Amino acid sequence: MTHPPRADWWKRAVVYQIYPKSFRDVTGDGVGDIRGITDRLPYLADLGVGVLWLSPIFASPMIDNGYDTSDYTSVNPLFGTMDDADELIAEAKKRGIRILLDIALNHTSTAHPWFQNALAGGDKRDWYWWRDGRCGAAPNNWRSIFGGPSWTKPDGDDQFYLHLFDKSQADLNWESPAVRAAIHESMRFWLDRGVGGFRLDVVTVISKEPDLRDVADPRPAPLYRHIAGGPRLHEFLREMRREVFAHYDCVAIGEAPGVDPARAAKLVDPADPMLDMIYHFDLVAMNPVTGGDWDRRPFKKIFTDWDRGIGADGWNSVVVSNHDLGRIVSRFGDEGRYWKESAKALLTLVLTQRATPFVYQGDELGMTNCPFTSYDDLDDVWAKTTYRLKREAGADHDAAFAAALAMTRDHARTPFQWNDGAHSGFSDVKPWLPVNPNHATLNAAAQAGDPDSILAFTKALIALRKSDPLWIFGAFEDLAPDDRDVFIYTRTFEGRTATVALNLRGADARVTLPDDSVMLSNYAGPFAHDALRPWEARVHEASH
Ligand code: GLC
16 A cells, blocks of 8 residues: 655644643633633744644543543533634634644543443443453452552442553453444544644553453553553554544654554554654653752663664654653753753753654743642642552551652643732632742743743744754764763754754763854853853754
8 A cells, every 4th residue: 555645744843732721721710721722822823833732622520631531522611612622723723833632542431421331231341341350359460550450340240341540541442343433533523623633642552462461560661561562553553544644634643651662663654654653651760859960871862762763764752741740840950959051951952852842831931840738739640549559558648648749740730830920820710730839930921021031942942943954854863872961962964963962960061062153052152162061051053
C-alpha cells in the first residue's frame, strides 16, 4: 500500500498543553472552561504556539479529571457545551492554531453506558476484560498504576474486571472489533468538527496478551514494560491509521509508557505509518531535589538516546513537564536561588531540540510546585490512593501526607497565574484547587511588560525556532556527553551549524565555546569563550 505524504505542520509547531480545569474560568464556578481558553487565544497567539493540546474535555465523573471518560462524543458540562468547543476550534483556526484533543482509549469510566451495559450482562460484556478470580482472589498479580489491586469484583458479579488505573477506569478490550469500530467513530466525530488530531493516552498498553499472565514485578514501570507493545498493538494502530487518520490532515501523538527508542521508532516509522510522534516516560522517574547536586549526565543522555533512536526518519517530541509531573523548574531547575535563570535554561533545552516541543501551561512563566499545607487541598486520585494505602499500612497522618505531597500531580494543576488578584485572575470565586501563594509576584501580568521575563524569553525562543528550519530539522549532536553539569550541543542543517550551551547547575562552569555571536541568552553580555555562569543558557548564531 502507498501512503500519501502527510503534511508536517506538527513538526514545525510548538505544542502548548492546556489543563482545562485550571486554565481560565469565565463562568464563575471556580473551574476552568472552554470559553476561558477561547478568551485567552490572543495570549496564546502572541506566545507563538501553533497547537493546543487540551487534556480531556469529554463527559466524565472527573475522578481522574476526564481520563475517566463516560462519553467520547460529548463535552463535559463542567467545561461548557458543544457550541463552545466549535467556537474554540473556529476561533483558534482564525489565528492559525490547531486544537488537539486528549483521548483516553485504554479505558472508560465505569459510568460509561458501555461499561454499565457490560455490568448488567448485556451485549457489551466482552468490551471489557472480565476474568474469574483465582481462589476468590484477583485473576493475576498486576497492581494498579495508582496503587492497590488492578482488579475489582462488582457487588453481585461473579467475575473481576481489569483496571490498570483507578477502579473507576475499566480497561477496554481492544480484541473486540466492535470496541475498535466505536472508538474510530468517536475519533472521526471530532475530526469532522475540525480538530487537528489527538493525544492518545497510554496508547502503548491497549493490546494485552489475552492470557493476562502474572508479571515478575507489578510496580508501575515494570508493569508498563511488560504490557507495552502488546501482540496486536501495531495491528490496532495501523487499523486506526487506515480507518481514521489517513482521511484527515491531522496528527496522532501517542503517550508511550514502557517503550524504548527502538520500539518507539517502529511506531513512528513513516514507511509503515501508525503514529506521527510519541512521547516517552524516561524522564518520569527522575525527581531530583530542586537546586540539588544531581548528576546531569543521565538526564542529557535521554535526549541523545531518543534523538538517535528515532533518527531522522521518524519524529520525536520533547515533553519534560505536563499535568502528571512536577513543574519543570521545580524538578530540574532551582526554584529558589536561580528561579529565573534555570527556568529559562530549561525552556531553551525544550525549544531547541530536533523534536516537537511541548510547553505545559504556566511553564512559560516559570510556575513552581505548590506548597500545599492540608491533605484536604489535594484532588489527585493517585495522591489520595497513595495516602490511603500508607494509612492502611500503619503510617500516621503526617507520614502519609508527606508521601502524597511528594508525588501528587496537583503541583502541575493549580490554577494558572494570570495576575496578583485574589484568585490569580483565574476565577472570580474560590478555585477547585488552591492558587499557589507565589502568584502575588509570579504571574502573567507582571511578566507581560518585562523584557527580561521568562514569558518574554519563551516568546523569543518560539520565534527563534520558527525563524529557521535548522531548529526544526537540523541534526543534533551532544558535544560534551561526559560533562556532569553542562549540556552543549549543535544543530546542523544544510551545511550550517548552531551551538546551544546550557549550564544546568547553579555554579560557574569551565567550557570551550565557539566564537559565533550569541543570539539569545538568559544573561547579558559580554560572553566568555571559556566559562558559563550559573544556569547560563546561550544560543549561538549558525555558521558555515
Ligand atoms: C495518562 C494521563 C494521566 C492519567 C492516566 C490514565 O498517563 O496523562 O493523567 O491519569 O493516563 O488515563
